Amino acid sequence: MEKRVVFRSAWLPYALVAPQIVITVLFFFWPAVQAIWYSFQVQDAFGLKTEFVGLRNFSELFHDSHYLDSFRITAFFSSIVAAAGIAISLLLATFADRVVRGALAYKTLLIWPYAVAPAIAGALWAFLFAPSVGILSYFLRKTGYHWDWVLNGDQAMFLVIVAAVWKQISYNFLFFLAGLQSIPKSLIEAAAIDGAGPARRFWTIVFPLLSPTTFFLLVVNIVYAFFDTFGVIDSITQGGPAGATQILVYKVYYDGVKAADLGGSSAQSVVLMAIVIALTVVQFRFVERKVNY
Amino acid sequence: MVENRPWLTFLAHAVLITGVAIVAFPLYVTFVASTLTAEQILTVPMPLLPGSHLMENYAQALSSGSTMGASAPVGRMMLNSLVMALAIAIGKIAISVIASFAIVYFRFPLRNFFFWMIFVTLMLPVEVRIIPTYQVVSDFGMVNSYMGLTIPLIASATATFLFRQFFLTIPEELAEASRIDGAGPMRFFFDVVLPLSKTTIAALFVIQFIYGWNQYLWPLLITTQENMYTTVIGIKRMIMTGDAATEWNLVMATAMLAMLPPALVVVLMQKWFVKGLVETEK
Numbered sequence: 053m054e055k056r057v058v059f060r061s062a063w064l065p066y067a068l069v070a071p072q073i074v075i076t077v078l079f080f081f082w083p084a085v086q087a088i089w090y091s092f093q094v095q096d097a098f099g100l101k102t103e104f105v106g107l108r109n110f111s112e113l114f115h116d117s118h119y120l121d122s123f124r125i126t127a128f129f130s131s132i133v134a135a136a137g138i139a140i141s142l143l144l145a146t147f148a149d150r151v152v153r154g155a156l157a158y159k160t161l162l163i164w165p166y167a168v169a170p171a172i173a174g175a176l177w178a179f180l181f182a183p184s185v186g187i188l189s190y191f192l193r194k195t196g197y198h199w200d201w202v203l204n205g206d207q208a209m210f211l212v213i214v215a216a217v218w219k220q221i222s223y224n225f226l227f228f229l230a231g232l233q234s235i236p237k238s239l240i241e242a243a244a245i246d247g248a249g250p251a252r253r254f255w256t257i258v259f260p261l262l263s264p265t266t267f268f269l270l271v272v273n274i275v276y277a278f279f280d281t282f283g284v285i286d287s288i289t290q291g292g293p294a295g296a297t298q299i300l301v302y303k304v305y306y307d308g309v310k311a312a313d314l315g316g317s318s319a320q321s322v323v324l325m326a327i328v329i330a331l332t333v334v335q336f337r338f339v340e341r342k343v344n345y
Numbered sequence: 346m347v348e349n350r351p352w353l354t355f356l357a358h359a360v361l362i363t364g365v366a367i368v369a370f371p372l373y374v375t376f377v378a379s380t381l382t383a384e385q386i387l388t389v390p391m392p393l394l395p396g397s398h399l400m401e402n403y404a405q406a407l408s409s410g411s412t413m414g415a416s417a418p419v420g421r422m423m424l425n426s427l428v429m430a431l432a433i434a435i436g437k438i439a440i441s442v443i444a445s446f447a448i449v450y451f452r453f454p455l456r457n458f459f460f461w462m463i464f465v466t467l468m469l470p471v472e473v474r475i476i477p478t479y480q481v482v483s484d485f486g487m488v489n490s491y492m493g494l495t496i497p498l499i500a501s502a503t504a505t506f507l508f509r510q511f512f513l514t515i516p517e518e519l520a521e522a523s524r525i526d527g528a529g530p531m532r533f534f535f536d537v538v539l540p541l542s543k544t545t546i547a548a549l550f551v552i553q554f555i556y557g558w559n560q561y562l563w564p565l566l567i568t569t570q571e572n573m574y575t576t577v578i579g580i581k582r583m584i585m586t587g588d589a590a591t592e593w594n595l596v597m598a599t600a601m602l603a604m605l606p607p608a609l610v611v612v613l614m615q616k617w618f619v620k621g622l623v624e625t626e627k
Contacts, residue, residue, distance in 0.1 A: 055513070057520040058452050059530035068447035069459050071440040072500055079497040080466045083477035090477070144364045147357035154358075160612055161365045166622075167607035169559035169577045172600050175584060176371040179378065179593060187374060190390040221368065223622070230623050244348055279472045283561035287581050301472045308476040309566070317476060324473040332468045 084325065090318035109319035118295060119303070119320070126299040129213065130277035137217045137273050138266065141224035146254065148225075149232040159229070166222040170215075171283030177215035178288045201289070205296025208289045212297050215288060216281045224269050231265035232258065271335040278327070300324060372604075378597035379403070386593045402598040411583045411595045417571035419579060419599050425494075426558055426575040427606070432495040433557030434550050441504035442542065446534055448505075449512040450520070460509075467502045471563055479566050493567045494575075498560065504549055507624060511545050512538065548621030551614050555607045576603040 094105045113119050148158050165173070180188045183200045192199040201207035235258060243253045282301050285291060291298035291306060298306070304324065308317030374393075378386055381396040407420040447453075448460050471478060478497060487493030515538065523533040564575045574582065580603060583596045611618050 055449055055517065055520070057517050057524065059450055059520075059524075059533070061451065061530060064530060065447040065451035065453045065456070068443040068451075072444040072463055072505065073459060075440070075496065075500040076462060076466055078481060079478055080469050080474075080500060081462075083474040083481055084469050086477035086480070087474050140364075144361065147360045150357045151354065151361065158361045158365060160615065162361075162368060163615070163618075164608050164611055165368060166618075167555055167559075167611040168604050169561060169607075171559075171561045171577050171581055172603055173371075175580050175596065175600055176375055178584070179597065180371055180374060185387055185389060185391065185593065187390055187393070218368070218371070226619060226622060230619075250350065250353060279470050282472060283577070286561070286565075287584070304472070305475060305562070314476065321473050321475070321477075325469065328470065328473060329468045 087318045087321040087325070090314050091322045092315075093318075094315045105315070109315045110323075113316065113319050113323070118298075121295060122298050122300055122303045125209075125295075125297065126278065129209065129216075129281075129297075129299055130274050132213050133216045133220070133277040133281070134270055134273035136213070137220040137224050138269055140217070141221050142228050142262075142266075144221070145225050145228035145232055146258070148229060162225050163222045165219055166226075168219060169283060170219055170280055171287045173215050173219040174212070174284040174287035177211060177218065181211050201293075203293055205293050208293055208297050212281070212284055212288055215284045216277060219284070220273060220276055224273070227265055227269055228262065231262050235261050268335070271331060275328070275331055278324075278331075300327075375597045375600055378593055379601050381594055383592045383594050398594065402594050403602070406595050406598040406602065410579070411592050417574055417579065419576060419602055421572055422574050422576040422579040423602060423606075425491075425573060426577070426603070428491055429494050429560065429564070429575055430554045430557035430606075432491065433498050433560075434553035436495060436499035437501040437504050437553050438546055438549055440499060441501050442508050442539075442546070443534075445505050445508035445512055446538060449509055450530065450533075460505075463500070463505050464502050466500055471498070475562070475566065482567065488567055489570050489573045494560075494564055494573075495557075498557070498563060501553075504553070507545065507549065508542065511542060515541060544617070544620070545624075547614075548617045548624065550621075551610055551618045552621040554610055558607045579603075 091109055092104060092106060093102045094109070095102045144162060148155060148162070151158065168176075180186050181199070181201065183189055183202055189199050199207060201211050239257055239261075240253055243257055248256070278299070279301055281299065282305070285297055285299060285302050286305075289297045291302045300320065301324065304317055304320045307313045307320065311317075377393060377395050378391065379402055380399040381392065382398050385392060385396060406418075407423075408418050410417050410419055444459075444463065448456060482488060482493045482497060485493075487496070519537055520533065523537060528536070559577060560575070561577050564573075564578050565581075568574050568578060571582075576599065580596060580599050583599065584591050
């Protein structure tokens, strides 16, 4: 779609796009190019000498068992976070769409965690499950379960998943609710007249019609789990114990900032960029076509 | 509701109440912890009813921070967070609205190139270019400054895209009429386009304010002095390794203070918030 009526000026449009373009070039493109450039280099321990090494950083990366573990951990973490977040919010949204009384109150009480920073969500859950003082740890110990996520990797993973999902429910809930409210009531009524019960109506009409929303949320949630959960991880486990919750983004940060391995961290950045680009392309291909019947 | 099924309505309320309870439980415990003394929290299990130290904890957090971890006053951190959130929200809206105006209402060489350049930044979140971006900022001498905290984050593909979509729906007749009346492009922009964009701007402002307030990784890299910490960073710096060393009452009071402004924005501006969220992402 294009405007027929336009204004003419030799310099004004450039002046108007300039601030956005300058910031984009300085803080997005230039650093991205540098990340690619560094990823082909190795720096000595004192940062005095850099050497061009071609693809060696990448080949080392994919032979590094820690990095491959981090890949596996990220895949597991993001699929659970996306699946659990979507399932729970779909359940809540379906029921919230049904109730008449108190609908606004439920909605308000369910959406506020959107305002909570991931790092704070992490701090809240870290406190609830703190090994010695946490109130939920206390109940777990009472049932005889040995709970100590500071030492146990699986429990640490469980904790970061809970915090990450808790934070994301409100977002998914809002999108599902908007999706549910756009389904024509006549379809549901027709099915009810034909004798379909609530469960049948949900699976044969509502769920298929929600598929564009679900797919959209799937991509958004995977991106969320890949990148935005940095704060959750950093405030609860810092990637530990023994790397059990070290997702890819955390490893980039750790290797680059804490371990000062410029080449290796940049190579990881480049791999992450490739993943984001792939996810974005998938998202747009499908959003264009609309997953639907 | 299509038909009356009392048991299903009952089930719906039961599920929703359970959901609300699970979502609210961490908040409740946080609030209770922020009204107790550090010793009361260390008695396991901690009391689940609010204590009497609410004013003391908040006053101490706001004016002098924790005694063992970061000792910067949270009041100062709140100010930093507010400056950051406002600068990011206003900055993003300002530079995006003029960029989309140029892209929609002018024909000029490289127009599409600029549009795609802005659009591609969606694929370069700060998390994947941490170190080089930090180097650019430190080369400009912007570490530990409000400029360094905000400027690298104010380029916005989503806001530019949203304004472009909205401008395309403005009737052609308005631009035609303005031109016939002899209004130049900037006159048209300020007198017609901006007033029409009010709701879009409000919706974006809510979303971007929360985005700015909740930033974590970027301030973590850019701020090394306590007086530049944002609230979200401050909390992390107050949590010590080992449960006993952490003054949980102060950490939780700070957490409440960090959640309050964005939560109020979400709840009080719910209509715009929902509109902004659903529209920016679609």
